[in-house]
Amino acid sequence: MARKIIVIGSGAAGMTAASTARSSSKDSIIDVFTEDGHVSYSPCAIPFVIEGKIKDFGSIVMHTPEWYGKERNIAVHIRTKITSVDVDAKKVTASDGTKHDYDSLILATGGNVLFPPIEGTKLPGVYPVRFISDGKAILDALPNVKSAVVVGAGVIGLEMAVALRKAGKDVTVVEMFKQTIPRIFDEDMAKMVQDHCESLGIKFLMGDPCGSIGGDGKVEKVVVGGKDVPCQMVIMATGVRANLELPNLMGLDIGALGAVRVSATMQPYRKGRLLKDVYIAGDVVMCESSVAPGPTMSQLGSSAVRQGRVAGLNAAGDYAIHPGVASPFISAIGDIQVGGAGLSKGLAEYYGIKVVEGKARGSTRARYYPGGKPLIVKVLADASNGKIIGGQVVAEEDVNGRINWLSAVITKGVTVGEFLSDMENAYCPPTSMVRDTVFDAMEDLKSKL
Amino acid sequence: MARKIIVIGSGAAGMTAASTARSSSKDSIIDVFTEDGHVSYSPCAIPFVIEGKIKDFGSIVMHTPEWYGKERNIAVHIRTKITSVDVDAKKVTASDGTKHDYDSLILATGGNVLFPPIEGTKLPGVYPVRFISDGKAILDALPNVKSAVVVGAGVIGLEMAVALRKAGKDVTVVEMFKQTIPRIFDEDMAKMVQDHCESLGIKFLMGDPCGSIGGDGKVEKVVVGGKDVPCQMVIMATGVRANLELPNLMGLDIGALGAVRVSATMQPYRKGRLLKDVYIAGDVVMCESSVAPGPTMSQLGSSAVRQGRVAGLNAAGDYAIHPGVASPFISAIGDIQVGGAGLSKGLAEYYGIKVVEGKARGSTRARYYPGGKPLIVKVLADASNGKIIGGQVVAEEDVNGRINWLSAVITKGVTVGEFLSDMENAYCPPTSMVRDTVFDAMEDLKSKL
Numbered sequence: 001m002a003r004k005i006i007v008i009g010s011g012a013a014g015m016t017a018a019s020t021a022r023s024s025s026k027d028s029i030i031d032v033f034t035e036d037g038h039v040s041y042s043p044c045a046i047p048f049v050i051e052g053k054i055k056d057f058g059s060i061v062m063h064t065p066e067w068y069g070k071e072r073n074i075a076v077h078i079r080t081k082i083t084s085v086d087v088d089a090k091k092v093t094a095s096d097g098t099k100h101d102y103d104s105l106i107l108a109t110g111g112n113v114l115f116p117p118i119e120g121t122k123l124p125g126v127y128p129v130r131f132i133s134d135g136k137a138i139l140d141a142l143p144n145v146k147s148a149v150v151v152g153a154g155v156i157g158l159e160m161a162v163a164l165r166k167a168g169k170d171v172t173v174v175e176m177f178k179q180t181i182p183r184i185f186d187e188d189m190a191k192m193v194q195d196h197c198e199s200l201g202i203k204f205l206m207g208d209p210c211g212s213i214g215g216d217g218k219v220e221k222v223v224v225g226g227k228d229v230p231c232q233m234v235i236m237a238t239g240v241r242a243n244l245e246l247p248n249l250m251g252l253d254i255g256a257l258g259a260v261r262v263s264a265t266m267q268p269y270r271k272g273r274l275l276k277d278v279y280i281a282g283d284v285v286m287c288e289s290s291v292a293p294g295p296t297m298s299q300l301g302s303s304a305v306r307q308g309r310v311a312g313l314n315a316a317g318d319y320a321i322h323p324g325v326a327s328p329f330i331s332a333i334g335d336i337q338v339g340g341a342g343l344s345k346g347l348a349e350y351y352g353i354k355v356v357e358g359k360a361r362g363s364t365r366a367r368y369y370p371g372g373k374p375l376i377v378k379v380l381a382d383a384s385n386g387k388i389i390g391g392q393v394v395a396e397e398d399v400n401g402r403i404n405w406l407s408a409v410i411t412k413g414v415t416v417g418e419f420l421s422d423m424e425n426a427y428c429p430p431t432s433m434v435r436d437t438v439f440d441a442m443e444d445l446k447s448k449l
Numbered sequence: 450m451a452r453k454i455i456v457i458g459s460g461a462a463g464m465t466a467a468s469t470a471r472s473s474s475k476d477s478i479i480d481v482f483t484e485d486g487h488v489s490y491s492p493c494a495i496p497f498v499i500e501g502k503i504k505d506f507g508s509i510v511m512h513t514p515e516w517y518g519k520e521r522n523i524a525v526h527i528r529t530k531i532t533s534v535d536v537d538a539k540k541v542t543a544s545d546g547t548k549h550d551y552d553s554l555i556l557a558t559g560g561n562v563l564f565p566p567i568e569g570t571k572l573p574g575v576y577p578v579r580f581i582s583d584g585k586a587i588l589d590a591l592p593n594v595k596s597a598v599v600v601g602a603g604v605i606g607l608e609m610a611v612a613l614r615k616a617g618k619d620v621t622v623v624e625m626f627k628q629t630i631p632r633i634f635d636e637d638m639a640k641m642v643q644d645h646c647e648s649l650g651i652k653f654l655m656g657d658p659c660g661s662i663g664g665d666g667k668v669e670k671v672v673v674g675g676k677d678v679p680c681q682m683v684i685m686a687t688g689v690r691a692n693l694e695l696p697n698l699m700g701l702d703i704g705a706l707g708a709v710r711v712s713a714t715m716q717p718y719r720k721g722r723l724l725k726d727v728y729i730a731g732d733v734v735m736c737e738s739s740v741a742p743g744p745t746m747s748q749l750g751s752s753a754v755r756q757g758r759v760a761g762l763n764a765a766g767d768y769a770i771h772p773g774v775a776s777p778f779i780s781a782i783g784d785i786q787v788g789g790a791g792l793s794k795g796l797a798e799y800y801g802i803k804v805v806e807g808k809a810r811g812s813t814r815a816r817y818y819p820g821g822k823p824l825i826v827k828v829l830a831d832a833s834n835g836k837i838i839g840g841q842v843v844a845e846e847d848v849n850g851r852i853n854w855l856s857a858v859i860t861k862g863v864t865v866g867e868f869l870s871d872m873e874n875a876y877c878p879p880t881s882m883v884r885d886t887v888f889d890a891m892e893d894l895k896s897k898l
Contacts, residue, residue, distance in 0.1 A: 012883060016884075042815065042878060042883060044876065044877060044878055045815065045817070045818075045878045048818070048878055048879060053818070053819065053879065054817060054818060054819070054878070055819075059817040060815075060817050060878075062816065062817070155877075290871070300876065301876050301883045302873060302874055302875065302876040302883055302884065303873070305883050305884045306873060306884075309869075310870075320869075320870060321870055322870065323870060323871055324871075325873060326873060327873070328873050328874060328875035329875050329876075329877075330875035330876065330877045330880050330881065331877050332877050332878075332879040332880055337877075337880055339875050341873075341875070366491065366494065366509075367511065368494070368503060368508040368509050368511070369494075369497070369502070369503060370502065370503070370504075398847070398849065398850060399875075399880065400847065400850060400874075400875055400877075400880045400881045401847060401849060401850005401851055401853060401854060402850055402853075403875040404850065404851075404854045404872075404873070404874045404875060404885065404887075405850060405853045405854040405857055407872070407873050407874075407875070408854055408857050408858055408861075408863075408872055409857055409861075411871050411872065411873070412857075412858075412861050412863070412871075414857075414861070420758075420769075421759075421769060421770055421771065421772060422739070422772055422773075422860050422861075423853075423856070423857055423860065424751060424752070424755060424774060424775060424776070424777050424790075424853070424856050424860070425751055425777060425849075425853045425856075426751065426777035426778050426779035426788050426790070426848075426849055426852040426853060426856070427493065427749065427750050427751040427778075427779065428493060428604075428778075428779045428780050428781050428786075428849075429491060429493055429494045429497055429503070429509075429781075430497060430502065430781040431779050431781055431786060431848065431849045432779065432849050434461060434491060434750045434751055434754050435465075435751065435754045435755075436853065438853075
């Protein structure tokens with residue numbers, strides 16, 4: 001008999017799970033339920049629509065519900081909230097009162113932007129950057145904005161700051177930590193990113209949290225360190241927290257990081273026991289790190305896709321595992337690209353790992369080849385065993401491939417010595433230096449081990 | 450007492466060896482002898498000078514002999530041939546009659562372009578592409594050339610064909626194999642390269658060797674398959690053979706591939722025994738493959754640097770090894786970049802490996818992000834164990850990082866299944882797709898395993 005698969009959530013994790021289940025199981029019946037009005041789009045694209053690099057929000061929607069029905073034989077139910085799940089009866093109830101049986105259930109309920117518990121976050125003019133509706137609301141409001149404050153100097157915050165600055169706004173970024181891209185980037189590398197943003201005219205207030213948002217019926221200021229910053233728009237780029245509404249209703253075990261605990265097969269637990277026939281993926285889960293000795297969050301679109309694939313395969317009766325994450329990330333901030341993988345120095349130290357750092361400056365092409373861009377590579381190793389545990393790259397181009405390369409060697413537990421003796425790089429003057437700057441950074445690190 | 454290190458050869462291997470020895474051993478006395486008039490330049494840059502992308506040959510010389518003397522305390526003796534080496538007395542004799550003692554000797558005598566044994570290769574108008582003097586001679590001759598023939602459709606041949614075509618010449622490439630980039634690229638991928646070159650107006654004569662070169666005192670034609678191709682210039686891009694003059698004089702063991710056999714420490718053998726205090730690196734050696742079950746040649750600038758580093762460290766009394774090569778390469782041919790690592794299908798089959806192929810077409814950016822370029826990725830695995838043994842990429846940009854990434858997983862013996870479960874990619878719409886095309890190629894491969 002055909003297997004009934006229900007997916008809750010239509011983001012990267014949910015739609016990948018649905019599509020993968022379909023590839024693996026031609027005759028299963030697949031239904032996707034989502035509260036959103038759109039499916040299959042990337043929230044990461046929203047700042048670039050606002051910046052005007054992408055022409056409109058329609059472009060970022062890869063496929064419509066109709067496309068999924070026609071091309072993939074997947075029924076997508078938009079604006080339909082699942083209000084309860086009975087895991088014993090294997091049945092979900094939708095907001096319209098309908099009930100649906102399943103053989104396999106995939107939860108991909110994602111996350112929400114965490115608003116800090118401060119005054120004024122409900123004032124008109126305060127926006128998260130999560131859904132297309134958020135992006136549209138920001139674009140609609142822009143003509144009446146002279147000054148904007150971005151709360152949070154993570155990559156989404158900085159991308160939004162650039163977008164608003166390019167739209168001619170006076171932009172201030174407020175960050176409670178003393179550096180941009182805290183937690184996943186090191187201070188020295190983060191400084192270059194802040195310098196670049198400042199060169200675009202973006203202002204920073206670092207080391208103090210946003211104390212409150214004030215205004216009479218609408219946003220008029222934020223208060224930071226007792227000082228008023230007048231503004232007509234506040235962007236909340238304060239991080240994403242797992243959406244636990246349904247997991248809590250279902251009694252799923254929640255891990256220490258405030259997200260759903262999962263097995264390598266992407267199954268949740270209930271009272272310590274694996275929950276049969278239920279799979280879960282994306283921003284809502286806490287997963288294993290392939291480099292740190294503890295669980296981690298990997299709230300990246302690419303992680304959601306990878307986890308959704310595993311959930312989809314297993315839900316369809318196939319078998320796949322998700323062993324852990326090095327969480328490679330990249331961001332395009334103004335004219336530079338910023339990427340990392342594995343642990344930052346701060347995170348490594350949090351785990352009690354003694355870190356050795358190596359750094360090098362090179363070029364994206366042979367030094368004499370016109371158009372090459374400065375390339376800064378930083379690598380981190382565990383001093384106790386020489387294993388590469390982190391890599392960070394800043395350059396105007398060609399960051400992505402280096403991050404994937406570094407992520408691979410971090411995942412494989414390659415040591416700095418092994419990297420230097422075993423690894424190679426391709427070379428042609430228009431595309432690379434004869435010895436990639438990653439090697440120079442490793443050599444610098446090795447000299448300090 | 451200070452160690453005396455002599456390096457013979459001033460290419461990538463020789464100068465890297467000298468510089469690495471210097472970094473490792475501050476007080477050693479280092480002398481480099483070279484027949485060339487220039488040191489420290491990349492022959493790979495020559496086609497791009499001829500194409501006009503690099504402004505002149507002066508630019509590609511990274512450092513002068515004087516610079517090495519002043520900055521690195523390395524004495525470089527240009528236009529000085531070493532005519533003999535006495536490995537028992539540990540002494541070399543130069544063409545000027547001087548004799549020089551050494552504690553460690555590094556041979557980096559490189560290779561020469563192999564001219565096929567046909568008539569006419571000595572006619573004026575026939576050029577290899579190896580030394581700056583070759584490049585200058587080609588540039589000087591260009592104004593009197595209407596039609597040129599490039600013999601050999603490897604990457605240097607194709608880069609030269611593009612350079613000559615961009616200079617307005619009528620260009621024909623002659624290749625004895627039926628595909629471009631034979632041996633290291635697969636036919637289907639090579640076809641795209643040929644198509645691109647043809648779109649630039651380059652003609653191809655495939656599947657027949659160049660039979661002869663004819664002309665009265667200078668080049669007037671090449672004869673291919675009994676047919677005359679009129680031309681005033683012939684570029685010999687027919688591959689590089691190890692320069693064995695000195696190795697033969699020294700009685701070094703020559704391997705089956707016509708190059709010097711080496712240990713992992715980059716030491717040559719004599720009558721089967723490791724030759725003490727002698728190291729050798731670059732185009733003159735035959736080394737281990739990290740993927741194939743037999744020795745290989747890796748005549749790449751990046752391989753020369755990697756081997757030179759190991760030779761230099763060992764010569765200076767340090768210890769390093771060169772375990773093997775996956776030989777990642779890249780070439781910029783017209784508007785496209787072409788790269789590979791590990792084995793091609795043909796080479797794998799030569800070694801008796803049953804190959805499974807996977808292929809995917811994607812984009813270098815999110816599909817909706819303006820300016821993304823089509824990206825074609827092919828991966829090969831050993832059918833017996835699922836290990837990834839080769840990767841090939843063609844795109845207008847972002848090939849280099851993917852090749853280094855693929856090279857790393859090939860070197861580490863990662864299987865297709867492990868790649869799909871363990872590896873990750875960074876994502877941001879302006880720089881990548883949420884799931885890199887390399888994964889799609891692996892997925893395609895897995896479905897056929």
